[in-house]
Amino acid sequence: MSGDTKVLSRRQRERLRHKQEILNAALRLFSTKGFHNVSMQEIASGAEFAIGTLYKFFPSKEALFDELVKASGQRIAVDMTAVLDQPGTEAGRLRNYFRSLAGQLEQHSPFIRLYISEMGMRGGKLAKEHDQPKVKALLSSKIRSLLEAGIRKGLFRAVDVDVAVVAITSTVEALAFEMAGDFDRGKAASVFESVEHFFLDGLLRLEAPPQ
Amino acid sequence: MSGDTKVLSRRQRERLRHKQEILNAALRLFSTKGFHNVSMQEIASGAEFAIGTLYKFFPSKEALFDELVKASGQRIAVDMTAVLDQPGTEAGRLRNYFRSLAGQLEQHSPFIRLYISEMGMRGGKLAKEHDQPKVKALLSSKIRSLLEAGIRKGLFRAVDVDVAVVAITSTVEALAFEMAGDFDRGKAASVFESVEHFFLDGLLRLEAPPQ
DNA sequence: GCCCTGCGAATAAATATTCATACAGTGAAA
DNA sequence: TTTCACTGTATGAATATTTATTCGCAGGGC
Numbered sequence: 001m002s003g004d005t006k007v008l009s010r011r012q013r014e015r016l017r018h019k020q021e022i023l024n025a026a027l028r029l030f031s032t033k034g035f036h037n038v039s040m041q042e043i044a045s046g047a048e049f050a051i052g053t054l055y056k057f058f059p060s061k062e063a064l065f066d067e068l069v070k071a072s073g074q075r076i077a078v079d080m081t082a083v084l085d086q087p088g089t090e091a092g093r094l095r096n097y098f099r100s101l102a103g104q105l106e107q108h109s110p111f112i113r114l115y116i117s118e119m120g121m122r123g124g125k126l127a128k129e130h131d132q133p134k135v136k137a138l139l140s141s142k143i144r145s146l147l148e149a150g151i152r153k154g155l156f157r158a159v160d161v162d163v164a165v166v167a168i169t170s171t172v173e174a175l176a177f178e179m180a181g182d183f184d185r186g187k188a189a190s191v192f193e194s195v196e197h198f199f200l201d202g203l204l205r206l207e208a209p210p211q
Numbered sequence: 212m213s214g215d216t217k218v219l220s221r222r223q224r225e226r227l228r229h230k231q232e233i234l235n236a237a238l239r240l241f242s243t244k245g246f247h248n249v250s251m252q253e254i255a256s257g258a259e260f261a262i263g264t265l266y267k268f269f270p271s272k273e274a275l276f277d278e279l280v281k282a283s284g285q286r287i288a289v290d291m292t293a294v295l296d297q298p299g300t301e302a303g304r305l306r307n308y309f310r311s312l313a314g315q316l317e318q319h320s321p322f323i324r325l326y327i328s329e330m331g332m333r334g335g336k337l338a339k340e341h342d343q344p345k346v347k348a349l350l351s352s353k354i355r356s357l358l359e360a361g362i363r364k365g366l367f368r369a370v371d372v373d374v375a376v377v378a379i380t381s382t383v384e385a386l387a388f389e390m391a392g393d394f395d396r397g398k399a400a401s402v403f404e405s406v407e408h409f410f411l412d413g414l415l416r417l418e419a420p421p422q
Numbered sequence: 423g424c425c426c427t428g429c430g431a432a433t434a435a436a437t438a439t440t441c442a443t444a445c446a447g448t449g450a451a452a
Numbered sequence: 453t454t455t456c457a458c459t460g461t462a463t464g465a466a467t468a469t470t471t472a473t474t475c476g477c478a479g480g481g482c
Contacts, residue, residue, distance in 0.1 A: 036247050050463040160405035167382040174381035194371035202413025250471055261429040
């Protein structure tokens with residue numbers, strides 16, 4: 001043992017692996033049945049541990065859920081930021097965003113479903129009492145910036161930016177949720193391409209330079 | 212007592228009134244806190260009855276919820292049908308729809324919030340196990356018909372109609388939910404006017420006849 | 423007097439959480 | 453190399469908690 005805090009003992013690594021196994025099982029179950037309809041016994045069985053073991057890692061069911069949401073939310077935020085922060089024109093960057101959606105959905109399917117159903121803007125107790133991951137706020141604010149800049153530069157027609165942001169994000173959410181269940185990459189790509197056309201063709205000013 | 216089934220005795224009328232009082236209390240509570248976070252004791256207190264009385268009217272909590280959702284959903288479906296079925300051009304009828312939204316929201320505020328949060332397309336157990344009111348399907352299909360006809364007649368640019376329907380309905384839902392909490396009629400009207408412009412201005416073909 | 427209606431304490435049910443017990447791994451001593 | 457006391461980890465029956473539901477009793481109406 002080198003004393004370096006980055007190097008974990010086998011036992012430490014095993015503990016982390018067990019914890020992740022529990023989180024993975026929880027994600028599968030929560031994303032299919034929702035927080036309220038999954039018992040701790042089910043999660044324990046899904047992870048092939050005893051129910052008491054779950055409480056060695058998480059003080060409560062809600063703590064488990066919180067940790068799941070935070071970790072996964074952060075992962076998606078990083079991915080989406082990478083997409084939206086790529087250089088390009090406003091229209092091009094929006095186009096990139098739409099084109100990344102099928103891949104993001106494939107990669108994060110269970111979490112997206114969970115997030116939208118339990119932690120979306122419409123959640124009940126869960127949304128209110130838990131620190132929301134910053135995914136939605138981050139996405140909305142980046143899309144808003146793009147739209148504002150595009151309007152300012154004369155690329156996009158003048159629209160109510162708040163409404164436009166809600167329109168884009170809520171449409172994407174609705175479709176993502178629908179397709180996250182039985183995921184088909186080809187269908188998702190096709191649907192999001194249509195979304196891209198629907199929004200961009202309606203936004204672009206006809207006299208704007210071709211993209 | 213005339214024997215006519217339409218004429219109710221005082222006691223029968225009182226029973227119906229009591230039942231409605233319970234349903235009203237339930238709607239207020241469910242729409243604020245969600246199905247899972249409201250106990251039968253809370254509903255009983257909210258209606259100023261004892262808890263056992265609730266079970267004289269409803270066999271279970273879920274049956275109470277079902278009845279609430281069905282009754283309110285039907286009321287909204289009737290209202291929205293009246294709006295969408297008014298004669299006019301496709302653009303005019305869509306315009307009417309958007310313009311009716313603030314009023315609908317004012318009238319049905321608690322139920323809309325409940326419906327979207329618990330029975331929307333993203334619900335968990337609740338959406339799956341309960342007969343969904345036909346509100347959403349009805350709305351979607353009417354809006355789809357309008358869009359298809361508008362495209363066929365050259366009024367609207369050619370768009371993916373499925374995506375357009377989802378975009379319109381999910382945007383409206385998102386905004387309705389947001390505003391249903393602290394309802395401000397003026398703000399709602401203004402927001403839905405922006406929505407109208409966002410979608411219609413993006414849909415209308417510039418060479419189409421002015422509306 | 424009988425029936426109806428409402429009441430709320432008691433019971434039932436479901437599931438979150440606890441904790442005594444058992445098992446596995448470790449490392450020092452023989 | 454083997455043994456064994458100690459530590460760490462997992463188990464699942466038991467307990468705790470919350471809330472849905474029941475039903476005996478009381479009061480009111482006819």
